[in-house]
Amino acid sequence: xxxxxxxxxxxxxxxxxxxxxxxxxxxxxxxxxxxxxxxxxxxxxxxxxxxxxxxxxxxxxxxxxxxxxxxxxxxxxxxxxxxxxxxxxxxxxxxxxxxxxxxxxxxxxxxxxxxxxxxxxxxxxxxxxxxxxxxxxxxxxxxxxxxxxxxxxxxxxxxxxxxxxxxxxxxxxxxxxxxxxxxxxxxxxxxxxxxxxxxxxxxxxxxxxxxxxxxxxxxxxxxxxxxxxxxxxxxxxxxxxxxxxxxxxxxxxxxxxxxxxxxxxxxxxxxxxxxxxxxxxxxxxxxxxxxxxxxxxxxxxxxxxxxxxxxxxxxxxxxxxxxxxxxxxxxxxxxxxxxxxxxxxxxxxxxxxxxxxxxxxxxxxxxxxxxxxxxxxxxxxxxxxxxx
Numbered sequence: 325x326x327x328x329x330x331x332x333x334x335x336x337x338x339x340x341x342x343x344x345x346x347x348x349x350x351x352x353x354x355x356x357x358x359x360x361x362x363x364x365x366x367x368x369x370x371x372x373x374x375x376x377x378x379x380x381x382x383x384x385x386x387x388x389x390x391x392x393x394x395x396x397x398x399x400x401x402x403x404x405x406x407x408x409x410x411x412x413x414x415x416x417x418x419x420x421x422x423x424x425x426x427x428x429x430x431x432x433x434x435x436x437x438x439x440x441x442x443x444x445x446x447x448x449x450x451x452x453x454x455x456x457x458x459x460x461x462x463x464x465x466x467x468x469x470x471x472x473x474x475x476x477x478x479x480x481x482x483x484x485x486x487x488x489x490x491x492x493x494x495x496x497x498x499x500x501x502x503x504x505x506x507x508x509x510x511x512x513x514x515x516x517x518x519x520x521x522x523x524x525x526x527x528x529x530x531x532x533x534x535x536x537x538x539x540x541x542x543x544x545x546x547x548x549x550x551x552x553x554x555x556x557x558x559x560x561x562x563x564x565x566x567x568x569x570x571x572x573x574x575x576x577x578x579x580x581x582x583x584x585x586x587x588x589x590x591x592x593x594x595x596x597x598x599x600x601x602x603x604x605x606x607x608x609x610x611x612x613x614x615x616x617x618x619x620x621x622x623x624x625x626x627x628x629x630x631x632x633x634x635x636x637x638x639x640x641x642x643x644x645x646x647x648x649x650x651x652x653x654x655x656x657x658x659x660x661x662x663x664x665x666x667x668x669x670x671x672x673x674x675x676x677x678x679x680x681x682x683x684x685x686x687x688x689x690x691x692x693x694x695x696x697x698x699x700x701x702x703x704x705x706x707x708x709x710x711x712x
Contacts (some may be wrong), residue, residue: 419481421525421636426476428527428556429483429549432590433472435583437489438606442575444653446606449492453504457494465492467604469501472561472583473592481634482512483521487581488592509533512634519544521634522627522700527551527559530687530700541569543576548675548687553704557585562675562687564661571695573671575653575663580605582657610654615678617652620645622686624703637702645705669693682707 439447446466454465469492474485489504511518511531523529533545544566552558563579582602587594622643627635651664658678665671670693676686684705690698 419634419636420638422476422481422523423478424525425523425527425529425636426478426483428525428551429474429523429529430476430589431474432586432588432592432594433474433559433583434586434600435470435472435581435602436467436604437470437487437579437581438467438604440578440580440606440653440655442577442653444578444610444655447577453491455492455494458492464607466606468492468504469600470581470583471592472581473589475589475591480512484508484510486592518634520629520697520700522629522637522702523634524625524637524702526553527556528685528687528702530689530702532689532697535565541567543567546673546689550675550677550685550687550702552679553685554679559583559585560657560659560677562655562659562661564663564673564675566663566673568695571693573663573673573691573695575651578653578655578661580655580657580659605656608656610656611658611660611678613649613652613654615658615681616654616660616676617647617649619708620647620684620705621708622703622705624686624701626699626701628699635700637700644708670698676705 441447449465449468451459458465469490471488471490472485473488474483476483485508487505487507487509489506491502491504493501509518509531510516511521517533519532519534521529521531527549528551529549531547531549533547535543535545537543546564546566547561548563549559549561552560561579561581561583563581565576565578567574567576582605584601586600622645624641624643625637626639626641627637628639629635647662651662653661655661659675660678661673661675663671663673671691672688673691674686674688676684678684686703686705688701688703690700692698
């Protein structure tokens with residue numbers, strides 16, 4: 325919902341200023357112990373597809389407010405309005421809906437994270453970070469409590485987030501929580517480190533990071549961020565560490581982060597502590613394979629682009645997918661991931677999230693035979709009964 329307020333006596337001389345800050349109420353603290361980018365190929369999405377679901381999920385809690393204030397003079401107002409309009413045209417012309425994406429992805433995201441082997445087995449935390457009490461009780465610790473403060477600029481395609489891991493504590497010791505590590509990721513600008521980035525205005529995105537090179541081989545991190553279509557303050561981030569050996573892609577390990585939105589961006593200065601609504605999940609039951617294999621009908625948005633581009637996922641299409649056990653790795657939290665090769669030599673890297681029986685949100689990257697990226701897509705899927 326957009327609300328317009330106009331002050332001043334001269335109509336048509338007002339200066340518009342957009343405010344796209346999320347209208348969510350943060351949880352109060354609780355005390356308890358620049359270079360040019362390659363062009364994208366754009367097409368308008370089908371009417372009502374995905375954006376309608378995002379708008380319905382958004383509801384009235386995050387309105388876009390337009391404030392119009394009286395200018396000092398007509399000349400100043402017109403010039404200022406022209407500058408604002410030119411800036412908006414430059415931004416929306418190449419990256420439509422980025423400002424909406426920025427408002428949804430920005431904020432303090434807190435939760436838990438864990439690492440898994442290429443077979444989906446949880447990896448225990450290093451012994452030197454686990455409190456003595458856990459070792460005395462024989463308790464294995466697999467989960468990190470994490471913070472992920474994220475900030476995206478509304479006026480241009482630029483995003484930064486930090487992955488902050490906190491040392492495990494015994495009981496609810498929010499005040500005693502200590503940072504173990506801080507890792508920063510940047511999209512856009514002079515310090516851009518992303519290999520490819522695709523976004524959806526709902527707040528979901530896929531980022532491919534080029535991490536290291538081992539001789540002729542290189543290591544990629546494929547990060548899939550999926551927002552819950554039922555509640556846009558809940559999301560999953562699944563990271564596939566993939567080693568590219570010449571033209572062969574091999575899965576090395578998997579990282580999973582279960583996060584919820586706790587308030588506007590504060591650069592990680594406010595710890596959710598006991599207010600965190602998440603809990604450790606690494607040792608919980610994995611998704612049943614029978615829930616994943618079979619025939620699915622997908623309505624997806626996609627982007628095809630050259631390396632280094634930042635693209636919106638807009639090219640909508642419907643397709644039928646058949647999933648079998650090839651490369652399938654069940655994970656906790658109703659998640660799965662897979663890495664496999666198609667008959668034409670192309671390789672896919674996929675993750676999925678069962679949000680209900682027979683319903684899923686998925687993300688897929690397709691790589692060409694030479695290892696270069698071909699396409700990124702995010703889909704909403706339902707199973708086709710009788711074809712399982």
